[in-house]
Amino acid sequence: MKLPYEWQIGWRYTRAGKRTTGNGFISFIALMSMTGIALGVAALIIVLSVMNGFQKEVRDRMLSVLAHVEVFAPNGGLTDWRQTAHEALRNPAVLAAAPYVEAQGLLTRQGAMRGVVLRGVEPSLEQQVSGLGAEMRAGRLADLKPGDFGIVLGAQLSQQLGVEVGDKLILLVPQGSLTPLGMLPRFKQFTVAGIFESGHYEFDSALALINIADAQTLFSLAGPTGVRLRIQDMQRAPEIALELTRSLSGNLYIRDWTRQNQTWFAAVQIEKRMMFIILTLIIAVATFNLVSSLVMTVTNKQADIAILRTLGAQPASIMKIFMVQGMTIGLFGTLLGVALGCLIAVNIPTIVPFIEHILGIRFLPPSIYFISELPSDLKLLDVAKIGAISCLLSVLATLYPSWQAARVQPAEALRYE
Incomplete structure (x- = not known):
């Protein structure tokens, strides 16, 4: 199929030869423009992939402790949690349910004191709704047996208190006991039954697990605080939570994992948007080079433009x-940048250790960061957006030089030829 002459001439100018110094210099500028666009696109893809990787890694570590959806009563007690769990499990998206008690307390041992979030759990059911069972560094969740008053601590919390599995510590709770001396805090001795390490500092330094029966006894509760749910697709948590508000009976509050950490996720999204805008400016700078190369081409090809006009070419064709x-x-440039960016983003887990080995440094020392490897999560939607923006900027960059070319007057251009 024979292409229109405008396409043929445009492609010929793109690969202009070096018969003259002017043509060679213009080709060099065009090559630099293409390289700049490619580098900008590649940098944007790589940076967004790494940010997506960090977000996914932190999210997965948070969800090893948090449930996808939580259902709880406004008065703080869910007396018939089995009915609520049964109604929730009717939804095909819900995979498992487990009761829990949540409260606050103060752990103390040999002068060291730490405030903690206490979570009473049923070990056999808890492992179905969270990944804490796989995060145990010592002991097991199954060791939390009713009446034994065992406690599982986060790794950072155990270090701060200086305890290991088998050690004793005292738990003080806000609910007081009335004595002849007045209202005194209630306290109970617990034995460390296990230590978990989720990799998320907020939980590893402030979360403690006990058996749900011990929690109800300690806080004088008639039932659990609520029910924790695990769903098939955690990305659909807000949607499933909305469905449950319509299907569950009783006066209940429903909260999904995105609401529990809304501030953090909002901050990450803002950071990603700002990084996207900043790195898009790199592509914009490269398109300015494209404008300059086209302007120089138009200036260099004025005689050709004049001849085409005298042969009947319309300004729109020029x-x-x-x-x-x-x-x-x-x-x-965009295609080259997409290919380069995707290649590097996919192979970051291999490339970064190689660079660290060559330079003899660690970008993420394990002693400082919980994530010791640079993660990457390449998303096709991000690649498509970046490619579309790069192509759009390239099209906009051609408008002014092309308009200038269309305004060339044949008589003026050929006067001095």
């Missing part, structure tokens, strides 16, 4: 020639 040239440079 404009199309230089738009084809600019869009070709932008498209090739």
Whole structure:
């Protein structure tokens, strides 16, 4: 199929030879424009992939402790939790349910004191709704037996209190006991039954687990605080929570995991948007080079433009020639950047350790960061957005030079030829 002459001439100008110094210099500028676009696109893909990787890693570590959805009563006690769990499990998206008690307390041992969030759990059911069972560094969740008053601590919390499995400590709770001396805090001795390490500092330093029966006895509760649910697709948690508000009976509050950490996720999204805008400016700078190369091409090809006009070419056709040239440079630069960015983003777990080995440094020392490897999560939607923006900027960059080419007057251009 024979292409229109505008396309043929535009492509010929893109690969202009070096018969003259001017053509060679213009080709060099065009090559630099293409390289700049490619580097900008690649950098944007790599940075967003790494940010997505960090977000996914932190989210997965948070969800090893948090439930996807929580159902609880406004008065703090869910007396018939089995009925609530049964109604929730009717939803095909809900995989498991487990009761829990949540309260606050103060742990103390040999002068060290730490405030903690206490969570009473049923060990056999808890492992179905969270990944804490796989995060145990010592002991097991199953060791939390009713009446034994065992406690499982986060790794950071155990270090702060200086305890290991088998050690004793005292738990003080806000609910007081009335004595002849007045109201005194209630306290109970617990034995450390296990230590978990989720990799999330907030939980490892402030969360303690006890058996749900011990929690109800300690806090004088008639039932659990609520029910924790695990669903098939955690990304659908807000949608499933909305469905449960319509299907569950009783006056209940329902909260999904995105609401529990709304501030953190909002901050991450803002950071990603700002990084996207900042790195898009790199592509914009490269398109400015494209504008300059096209302007120089138009200046250099004024005689050719005049001849085409005298042969009957319309201004729109002249404009199309230089738009084809600019869009070709932008498209090739975008495709090269997408290929390079995707290749590096997919292989970051291999490339980063190699660079660390060559330079003899660690970008994320395990002693400082809980995530010791640089994660990457390449998303096709991000790649598509970046590619579309790069192509759009390239098209916009061609408008002014092409319009200038269309305004060239044949008589003026040929006067001194």
